[in-house]
Amino acid sequence: MDMYEKLESLKSNIRSLESVAVAFSGGVDSSFLLKVAYDVLGENVVAVTARSSTYPEREYREAVEFAESYGIRHQVIVSEELEVEGFSDNPINRCYLCKNELFTKIKDIAQKANLKNVIEGSNYDDLADFRPGLAAVSELGIASPLREALLTKEEIRVLSKEMGLKTWDKPSFACLSSRFPYGEKITVERLRMIDQAEQFLLDLGFKQVRVRYHGDIARIEIHEKEFAKLLNPEITQIIYTQFQQIGFLYAALDLKGYRTGSMNEGLHNKPGI
Structure with a gap:
């Protein structure tokens, strides 16, 4: 069909x-x-x-x-x-x-x-x-x-x-709670940090982003085709500085790039999954 x-x-x-x-x-x-x-x-x-x-x-x-x-x-x-x-x-x-x-x-x-x-x-x-x-x-x-x-x-x-819908190429989105490893406490403040970090990357022109919360570390997922842009020394410094102001001590790029459900990747080792 x-x-x-x-x-x-x-x-x-x-x-x-x-x-x-x-x-x-x-x-x-x-x-x-x-x-x-x-x-x-x-x-x-x-x-x-x-x-x-x-x-x-x-x-x-x-x-x-x-x-x-x-x-x-x-x-x-x-x-x-x-x-x-x-x-x-x-x-x-x-x-x-x-x-x-x-x-x-x-x-x-x-x-x-x-x-x-x-x-x-x-x-x-x-x-x-x-x-x-x-x-x-x-x-x-x-x-x-x-x-x-x-x-x-x-x-x-x-x-x-x-159909002419302007959403046709809109980046995929999932609720901000999906940015946290299972068992990691979700709070309003931590959600705010994720929201601000992702909005900053979007404002820099990155198209599809996820910022995953790992305590002091923000793990950035973007499409592989945008790696070169992020790894420009000037851009990396801007991101690092802004993420520290948001509340993250470290910022890291996920070398596998953006994908949906990355927080589910370890679930095959958990009982009942």
Whole structure:
């Protein structure tokens, strides 16, 4: 099945849902899902975006701008993960705790708005990584139309470009909590450090960045094609100085480069994974 057939399958599935609340972060996948849902269901669609300390302000602004640009109804809620019991301890099932709390709130919103379903934007590629949040999605009866249509990240980008969505080449994003090794305490201050460090790299022109928290050390992940830029002595000094001002004692470049889920790479040695 090619991506256009998958797109038609997606539209058919969404049409059968009749009315939906879309969990909308403003990222590539949820933006694509929201626009397709709006094209199919029109006013029977509400986008729901959660604000929290794990969600950078730039992502929130872009989500608001996207919904406004198409005239899509948009509701913003507060969903502070650090207030969820056990979340700040950063256990292996951290994402489950987050998604369970988030989607419970979105289901309540959908019910009050007389919307029949809640949908979220995980794609087919997400099945290849360790994603405990998908268990909460399943338990709460949240639909995942992109996964059901077998749409991959690359296909979503291509289709988004053809649809004229400015998010088609937006860098991939995951909540800031994913920057911490499991078991490392997550705090508002540490989240702020990560947010500021990543924003600084983005402001320098790096396209896809992650700053992973390892105590005094900030481990920088960027695409390999941007290594030469970062290793320019002038740039490295600027980054080192700024990261120290943010609160990191050391800054290190990950020689494997950017990849999603790098904090999951050691999980095969853990029981039950």
